[in-house]
Amino acid sequence: MTSFTAESLSAYLGSELGADVVVGSLSPVTAGARRINVLFDATIDGESQGFCITQQPNTGEAFDRPILDEVQWLRNAAAAGMRVAEVVAASGDEAVLGGPFFVSRRVDGATIPKRVIKLCETTPGLGAQVAHEIGASLARLHATSVDDVPESVERPPGTAVDAALAWADEKMAELLQRSPALELVLRWLIRNQPEPVPVCPVHGDVRNGNIIVNGDGLGAILDWETAHIGEPFEDLGWLAQRMWRARNDQLEIGGFANRSDLQAGYEAGGGDWDEDRFHWWKVFRTLWWGLGMANQGRQHLDGTFRSIIMAASGRRVAELEWDALCLIEGR
Amino acid sequence: MSAGNDGQHADLRSDRPTAAELLEIIAETLSDSVVPATAPHAQHQARVAANLARMLARELGSAPEPMPSLPSNLVDADDATAAAAFVEVQALVQAKLAINKPGYDTHDAAAEAEVVA
Numbered sequence: 001m002t003s004f005t006a007e008s009l010s011a012y013l014g015s016e017l018g019a020d021v022v023v024g025s026l027s028p029v030t031a032g033a034r035r036i037n038v039l040f041d042a043t044i045d046g047e048s049q050g051f052c053i054t055q056q057p058n059t060g061e062a063f064d065r066p067i068l069d070e071v072q073w074l075r076n077a078a079a080a081g082m083r084v085a086e087v088v089a090a091s092g093d094e095a096v097l098g099g100p101f102f103v104s105r106r107v108d109g110a111t112i113p114k115r116v117i118k119l120c121e122t123t124p125g126l127g128a129q130v131a132h133e134i135g136a137s138l139a140r141l142h143a144t145s146v147d148d149v150p151e152s153v154e155r156p157p158g159t160a161v162d163a164a165l166a167w168a169d170e171k172m173a174e175l176l177q178r179s180p181a182l183e184l185v186l187r188w189l190i191r192n193q194p195e196p197v198p199v200c201p202v203h204g205d206v207r208n209g210n211i212i213v214n215g216d217g218l219g220a221i222l223d224w225e226t227a228h229i230g231e232p233f234e235d236l237g238w239l240a241q242r243m244w245r246a247r248n249d250q251l252e253i254g255g256f257a258n259r260s261d262l263q264a265g266y267e268a269g270g271g272d273w274d275e276d277r278f279h280w281w282k283v284f285r286t287l288w289w290g291l292g293m294a295n296q297g298r299q300h301l302d303g304t305f306r307s308i309i310m311a312a313s314g315r316r317v318a319e320l321e322w323d324a325l326c327l328i329e330g331r
Numbered sequence: 332m333s334a335g336n337d338g339q340h341a342d343l344r345s346d347r348p349t350a351a352e353l354l355e356i357i358a359e360t361l362s363d364s365v366v367p368a369t370a371p372h373a374q375h376q377a378r379v380a381a382n383l384a385r386m387l388a389r390e391l392g393s394a395p396e397p398m399p400s401l402p403s404n405l406v407d408a409d410d411a412t413a414a415a416a417f418v419e420v421q422a423l424v425q426a427k428l429a430i431n432k433p434g435y436d437t438h439d440a441a442a443e444a445e446v447v448a
Contacts, residue, residue, distance in 0.1 A: 172406070180420045183405035187413060190406070242438065249438045252446045259447060312379045315386065318427035319435055325421055329440040 002026065002038060002055070003098025009040070009053065012096060013103065016089045019045045034225065036099075039106055050106030052085065055099050065225055067100040068092045069150040073224040074104070076201070080144050082137040085220045109214030111222070113246040113255070116213045120256035123215060131257030133218035134206060134239065135265025142200045142232040143270055149201050153228055159196040160231035164284050165189065171291040176298050181321035185287045188328040194277045202230040208244040208254030232271065236262065237281030241289065242323050283327045290320030351391040358384035389430050396426045 006023040014021040024041040036055045041048050056067045071090045078084050090102035110116045120127035146155070156163040168186055172179075204226035212219035239262065240252050248255030253262050263273050297314020299305040342349075348356070361381035366374050399419040402408055408416065428435045 178404075180401050180405055180416065181424050184413060184417060184420055187406045187408065242443075249442070250446055308376050308379050308383070312383055315383070315431045318424055318431050321424045322428060322436055325417075325424060326438075326440040326443050329417070329421075 002028065002036065004053075004055075006040070008097060010042070012091075013042060013044075013089060017044065024048075035223075050108070051088070051103055052106050053101055053103045055097070055101040057099060066092065066150075066152065067102060069152055070224045070227075071102045072150045073201075073227045074102075076144060076148050077137075077141055077221075077224075080140040082140050083133060083218050083220050084224075085222070107212045107214075107219040109212040109219040111209070111212055113208045113244060116208055116211070117246055117248050117255045119213055119215070126213070126215070126217065127251070127256035128258070128261040129217045130211070130213050131253045131261035132265030132268070134211065134221070134253075135236075135262045135267075135271070136269030137218070137221060137265075138203070138206065138232070138235050139266045139269030139271030141203060142235070144201050146199060146201060146229050149227075149229055156199060156229060160199050160229075160234060161193050161196060161280075163230075164234075164288075165193075168284075168287060168291065171295065174298070175291075175294055176301065179290070179294070179317065179321060181325055182287055182290055185283065185290075185321075185324040185328060188331070189280065189284055189287065192280060192331070194274070194280050197231055197277075199229050199231055201227065202232065202235045203227050204230065204235070205238070206235050207239055207241070208246070208256065211254075231277075231281075233274070233277040233281035234285065236266065237278055237283075238285045240278070240282050241285060243289070243319070279327070283324060286320055286324040286327060290317050290324060293317045293320060349391075351388045354384045354388035354391070358382075358388070386431055389433070393430060396423075399423060 006026060009026075010021050010023040013019075013023065022043045024043070027039045029037050029039055034056070036057055038053050038055070039050070040053065041050055043049075054067070054070075068090060071087050074084050074087050078086060085104035085107050087102050087104050091097070092100045094100065110119050116130075117127075120130065165186075168189070172182065172186060203221065203224065205223055206221055210223045211221055239254060240259065242249060245251065245255030251257055252259050259278075267273055293313045293316045296305075296310040297317070300307060300310035300314065358381045361377050361384065365377045366381070369377055399422070401416055401419065402412055405413060405416055405420075425436050
């Protein structure tokens with residue numbers, strides 16, 4: 001089903017790495033909606049090593065980020081000391097393997113949220129350690145310069161809070177039917193805005209589901225498709241959403257750790273912690289996802305993207321409405 | 332589910348199984364027969380279809396709550412209006428969850444506050 005074979009990949013990697021490369025069998029994995037990920041072993045000058053090739057399908061979707069931008073994010077992140085997969089080769093040329101791609105070193109471990117939680121439950125101290133490592137990794141990313149962010153990434157004119165509220169306003173107006181719950185949430189957000197802080201590079205989608213966890217701790221932070229310029233607590237508040245806990249609701253961070261673990265790591269990595277900002281962005285990101293779910297339902301109904309998954313998303317809005325109301329109740 | 336003749340309350344305009352009963356067997360068929368025999372991509376869709384059939388069975392079996400009358404746009408509401416609406420809006424969301432995701436609201440504001448503390 002892929003646009004390349006073990007043979008064409010062997011030839012490419014051989015010339016790229018200047019070595020004798022034999023690629024073994026290809027194992028496609030399902031991860032990322034707009035990316036094809038295929039795991040493979042390659043024997044390089046006689047030594048077997050594990051890799052992953054991430055390819056952008058040629059769907060012609062204009063909104064899709066160029067894959068070489070993702071490579072730049074990954075390399076910047078690695079240089080900043082974050083745990084990410086090491087990129088060994090990349091090409092934006094469709095002629096090479098039938099679509100832009102990059103090849104990274106494979107990182108072993110669990111990615112499915114329930115498995116991550118199970119592993120943390122059966123390994124004393126692992127959950128706290130992983131949250132600490134995510135915190136430290138994010139602090140390092142947030143300390144990097146917006147000047148190093150790929151040029152195609154939008155530079156918001158004002159603060160991240162302004163941009164967030166303007167976005168919410170726009171999406172609320174697009175709803176097929178009003179959501180009184182999300183109206184109350186937006187009202188709260190407008191009235192409780194934190195003080196503006198400078199924008200910085202953010203990952204945008206760090207959560208249980210986009211991390212690799214193994215017995216040694218955090219293996220890598222995956223999926224840089226939505227990395228952008230924003231503000232630190234956008235990343236941190238997203239990690240605390242109830243939906244990433246896989247029903248293990250008593251542990252705020254991904255169902256495997258407490259907020260204090262994340263905070264300790266963030267501070268150890270050089271970041272400044274602020275409870276009010278954390279809470280504001282946690283509320284905003286709940287609203288954001290609620291509006292996102294409503295939008296998926298709308299895309300199904302208007303024919304933009306007809307699918308039973310998108311239709312079902314429309315019926316999930318109530319979950320996010322509930323979560324958001326819980327977060328603003330009595331505040 | 333209930334066998335036997337309940338003469339008085341039967342809706343003689345339609346046969347058994349009822350719509351809700353049919354949705355239940357559609358869900359069971361999808362979950363028990365279709366999902367195990369399907370490729371991963373379609374399997375996820377079949378699982379979602381089964382969930383939606385169960386959701387519809389619940390919706391058919393529940394009496395709709397009366398629509399609360401709410402101010403036209405709560406974003407700009409004053410404090411008193413927003414506070415008064417909050418309880419009604421919360422009940423509205425809970426009524427949707429009873430259909431869409433029963434039990435989701437057992438984790439409430441107090442429970443979340445405890446998790447965060």
